[in-house]
Amino acid sequence: MKAKIIVTPKKAVVDPQGKTIQNALEHMGYRGVKAVHVGKYLEVELDGGDKESARKSLDEACHKFLSNPVIEDYKLEIAD
Amino acid sequence: MNFAVLQFPASNCDQDSVHAARVLGHSSRLVWHKETSLGDADAVVIPGGFSYGDYLRTGAIARFSPVMQAVRNFADNGGLVLGLCNGFQILCEAGMLPGALIRNRDLQFHCEHVLLKTNSFETPFTNAIPRDKVLKIPIAHGEGCYFADEATLETLKANRRILWQYCDVQGNLTDAANPNGSLLNIAGISNERGNVAGLMPHPERACESILGSDDGQWIFKSIATVLSNRTR
Numbered sequence: 001m002k003a004k005i006i007v008t009p010k011k012a013v014v015d016p017q018g019k020t021i022q023n024a025l026e027h028m029g030y031r032g033v034k035a036v037h038v039g040k041y042l043e044v045e046l047d048g049g050d051k052e053s054a055r056k057s058l059d060e061a062c063h064k065f066l067s068n069p070v071i072e073d074y075k076l077e078i079a080d
Numbered sequence: 081m082n083f084a085v086l087q088f089p090a091s092n093c094d095q096d097s098v099h100a101a102r103v104l105g106h107s108s109r110l111v112w113h114k115e116t117s118l119g120d121a122d123a124v125v126i127p128g129g130f131s132y133g134d135y136l137r138t139g140a141i142a143r144f145s146p147v148m149q150a151v152r153n154f155a156d157n158g159g160l161v162l163g164l165c166n167g168f169q170i171l172c173e174a175g176m177l178p179g180a181l182i183r184n185r186d187l188q189f190h191c192e193h194v195l196l197k198t199n200s201f202e203t204p205f206t207n208a209i210p211r212d213k214v215l216k217i218p219i220a221h222g223e224g225c226y227f228a229d230e231a232t233l234e235t236l237k238a239n240r241r242i243l244w245q246y247c248d249v250q251g252n253l254t255d256a257a258n259p260n261g262s263l264l265n266i267a268g269i270s271n272e273r274g275n276v277a278g279l280m281p282h283p284e285r286a287c288e289s290i291l292g293s294d295d296g297q298w299i300f301k302s303i304a305t306v307l308s309n310r311t312r
Contacts, residue, residue: 009182013227014261016185065144068137068173070180071227 001046003058004077007067008039042066051078081307083108084121086151086167088142093128093164093284100284101125104300113145122307123160124151126167128220128282138181138223139169148174160204160303161276165221168268168278177271177278178236179228185261189222193292194259194281196267197247200240203270204306205277208298214251215244215295217281219259224280226262226269236269244268244279 009015015037022036046054055078067074083101087094087110094110101108108125111118118124131142142148148170155161155176163171171177184190196215198206209215228236236242245265248257253265260280268279283296 012229013182014185014225016183016187016261020187065140066136068140068180070172070178070229071182 001048001051001054002079003044003046003054004079005042005044005058005062005066006039006075007042007062007072008037008074010071010073013071039072051080054078081106081122081304082120083123083125084111084118085109085125085127086111086113086147087127088113088129088131088145090131090133091127091129091166093166093282096282097125097127097164097284100287100296100300103287104297104304106300106304111147113142113147116146116150118147118150118154121154121159123162123303124154125284126151126161126163126170127284128165128167131166131170134223137173139166139171139173142166142170143174152176155271155276158273158275160306162205162299162303163276163278164282164284165219165224165280168280169223171276171278176276177269178232179226179269181223181280182225182227183223184221184225184259189220190224190259191218191220192259193218194267195247195249195257196244196281197251197253198244199242202240203243203274203277203302205270205299205302206243208302208305210298212251213295213298214247214249215286215298216293217283217286217296218292219281221260221280224260224262226264226266226280228263233263236266237264239272241270241272241274242266242268243270243277244281
């Protein structure tokens with residue numbers, strides 16, 4: 001089983017990396033780029049078992065540790 | 081007074097903090113992050129550095145070190161805890177201070193002296209700072225931009241918990257004086273009870289004039305003043 005977690009900065013948080021990359025894309029000639037947000041991707045490989053209880057534990061881990069709820073949102077997906 | 085200075089893997093201002101306390105006439109010792117007791121510490125300093133390589137997020141892993149439970153108990157019992165730079169980041173991650181520190185708005189690492197305005201002189205960390213004195217203290221960080229939501233910022237303002245703000249030489253809170261984009265030019269704050277504080281600048285690097293400023297001593301003297309009043 002593999003958990004895929006995407007952590008992104010909250011909309012209210014200034015994202016200077018995202019802005020810098022957006023500027024760079026525009027300079028390179030890519031048009032129509034409205035915004036860029038830079039986040040983090042984590043893959044957690046799990047032993048087999050109950051998918052639902054894995055999701056519950058990982059969701060807790062995401063909230064308590066893998067993301068900082070003050071400044072980040074996360075999306076958790078469990079794949080087989 | 082006895083200062084306990086925590087030491088995590090990749091802390092790098094721990095020795096400076098120990099030295100600063102000793103230069104000011106106090107005793108200090110390092111406490112390794114795996115210890116579960118702070119011994120006879122009168123105050124705790126969480127030093128600067130890049131604990132755990134800043135992996136995941138700055139301070140995110142250090143906050144779970146065994147010693148942090150002892151620090152939490154110490155603070156719950158009214159003990160004084162001062163987080164410096166990475167120490168401030170660790171306290172925010174641990175939820176002992178509100179908000180978070182994020183990447184500097186210009187994406188640059190800033191290593192320079194800044195000027196700080198002190199807002200409240202009734203705290204254990206500021207009571208000895210001369211009124212109207214703008215403190216000159218160095219910063220060295222890439223992730224020192226203080227962020228908190230509107231409600232938190234209002235609470236900090238209303239309860240005078242914003243202890244230090246970046247300012248110009250006249251004490252004005254200008255954008256030019258803000259090295260990292262911190263909201264409200266916030267350089268340091270305290271918790272609700274007032275016994276835990278964190279700031280991004282390094283007062284431990286400003287306790288001897290040969291280093292360019294000795295204004296950092298006022299923060300340590302404030303702590304010592306409160307502690308000596310308590311033991312009377």
